[in-house]
Amino acid sequence: MGTGTSTRNLQTKEQIRASIIDAALKLFLSNGYEHVSMRKIADVIQYTPTTIYHHFQNKEELLQELFHIGFAKFNRTIRAVFYESLEQTGEQRLSAMLLAYIEFSMDEPQHHQLIFHKFIDRVLACMQTAPESMDKESYEGMFLLMQTVKALVAERERDGDGGDGESLTDVTEAAIFLWTAVNGYTNMFFPLHRSVEREWRRQHAERFVDQLLRGVLY
Amino acid sequence: MGTGTSTRNLQTKEQIRASIIDAALKLFLSNGYEHVSMRKIADVIQYTPTTIYHHFQNKEELLQELFHIGFAKFNRTIRAVFYESLEQTGEQRLSAMLLAYIEFSMDEPQHHQLIFHKFIDRVLACMQTAPESMDKESYEGMFLLMQTVKALVAERERDGDGGDGESLTDVTEAAIFLWTAVNGYTNMFFPLHRSVEREWRRQHAERFVDQLLRGVLY
DNA sequence: ACAGTTTTCTTAACAGTGTTAACTAATTAT
DNA sequence: ATAATTAGTTAACACTGTTAAGAAAACTGT
Structure with a gap:
């Protein structure tokens, strides 16, 4: 049976795969993922749409690749x-x-x-068990964030009025709560903040984070 | 020129419009808005797709109608x-x-x-100026929520250590921050919580709201 | 009642979308 | 050289939203 593929072909295959991703990424970054189409990618890389299906099972898998790239960048x-x-x-x-x-x-x-939005479920899955399909660098950021929150919550728990005995705060839960809140902020304001200057945006975000950590009421 | 439409025809026109919305709503509630298609609606109401375009300018306008229905229900x-x-x-x-x-x-x-997700920008616009395309009932809930937060934040501002002089908290901003956080929670957990029993879900939400109001750290 | 206007609805098509079966051309292995 | 594998294309299927053009019905004014 043999391996069936020569070294030279493996190279070009990887190159085509890379060019598909590159073209998809280009379309995606300028128009959003909803405007990425197999035919448009095919036009850019000068192949027929069918060829893409020899490198990716379907569009979902291709988008997943873009997700991995973005998520890795985010985590770094x-x-x-x-x-x-x-x-x-x-x-x-x-x-x-x-x-x-x-x-x-x-x-x-x-x-x-x-x-x-699209792959939020995969992010959540990522947080529960480290995925073996990604290298550490691509999800470590989220873990460090969680770790930082947990450490801080646990610290406050110790320093606070020790009367309560057992810890009444689940630190993992607290970390997730904080994360959901911050994510809600980005979801809400990312269509709004685009037109606004960078420095104003940052100060707005700072006030949000501040209120979040100290509580809206206290 | 004349009015051009008899009373009886106006009635049936309204009826058809209603049946379109009804069919769209049915498809929407069982499959999500992404699976609502003009042809599927046409099949259900026993008309051709083109007919729908005599009652709605396009699909977006039809989805907007569904949005209004849902948002009104939410606000009530x-x-x-x-x-x-x-x-x-x-x-x-x-x-x-x-x-x-x-x-x-x-x-x-x-x-x-x-x-x-789809109409979040319209919700935000709603919060800034009351839309005349909706009756009060359809957006009052959001206003009452904002009002409740503002009142509470202002109250704490007064009761707290009065040393700071001027109010350092913008109550409107605080209300919006709270809203974004809660919305983030719903966005994050609505795919997750579906499989979970109602009571557990409620307690989870209660802990979140509690931590949010008291601050994650304090 | 008839002609003309308006409204209502359909047919057929355009321009897209993801996806796949079947085929060809090229490369590789024996 | 022959057989096997791979790479890539053509053509189609089943969808999507949308629209131009025409037919049929209903209503209007005379």
């Missing part, structure tokens, strides 16, 4: 902020990471939409 | 909770309203998706 951003703010207080670090989260969504609205 | 729900909890404390009332918000999203996932 968050991760970088984490390591840059190691000597700051926990609260400052958390705040910086959440702001980076928000800024990414504003700077990369297309990626944000794909990640947090 | 929130409004009812407001008036039912008038003798409770402000915080209890706010909590009850936010929980109703979350429960609506879980009970009516299709409506939630249409309102808070």
Whole structure:
């Protein structure tokens, strides 16, 4: 039976696959994922639409590839902020990471939409068990974010009035709650904030994060 | 020139319009708005697709009609909770309203998706100026929710350590922040919570609202 | 009652979408 | 050189929203 493919062919196959992704990414970033079509990609790479189906099972799988790219970029951003703010207080670090989260969504609205609208279920699955289909770098940011929240919540739990005995806050749950809230903010304001200047946007986000951590009422 | 339409025809025209909406709503509620197609609607109402275009300019306008129906239902729900909890404390009332918000999203996932994903910009526009295309009942819930938050935030502002002088919290902004956070919660968990029993879901939502109002850290 | 106007609805098509079966051309393995 | 595998194309299927043009029915004014 043999391996069936020569080295040279494997190379060009990888190249075509790469060019498909590249073309899809181009269309996706300029028009949003809903305007990515197999025929448009085919036009760009100068092949017929059918050829794409020899490299991806279907459109969903191709979009998933774009999701991976965007999610990896997102996670590298968050991760970088984490390591840059190691000597700051926990609260400052958390705040910086959440702001980076928000800024990414504003700077990369297309990626944000794909990640947090279309593939939100995959992100959630990612958080529960580390996926073996991704390398660590591609999801570590989210883990570091969770870890930072957990550490901070646990710390406050210890320092607070120790009368309550057992911890009444589930730190994991608290972290997820915080995440959902921040994600809600990005979802709500990413269509609105696009027309607004960067500095104003950042200050707005800072006030949000601040109120979130301190509570809306207290 | 004349009015051009007899009374009897106006009636049947309204009836057809109603049957279109009815069919669209049926398809929408069982399959989600993405699976609503002009031809499927036409099949159900026993007309050709073209006929629909004599009652609605395009699909978007038809979906907008479904949005209005869902948003009105949503607002009546929130409004009812407001008036039912008038003798409770402000915080209890706010909590009850936010929980109703979350429960609506879980009970009516299709409506939630249409309102808070596809037409979120229209909701935001709604909050800034009352739309004359809708009757008061159809958006009052959101206003009452905002009002409740504002009142509560303003109250805490007064009661708190008065050392700060001027109010450092913009109550409108605080209300919107709270709203985005709650909406983020519903967006995140409405795919997850569907498989989970109602009571568990409610308690989960209660913990979220509680942490949100008190702050994740304090 | 008849002619003319208006409204209502259909037929047929256009321009897209994702996807697949069947076929050809080229490359590789034995 | 022959057989097997791979790469790529053509052509079609079953959908999608939308529209131009025409037919049929209903209503209007005389």
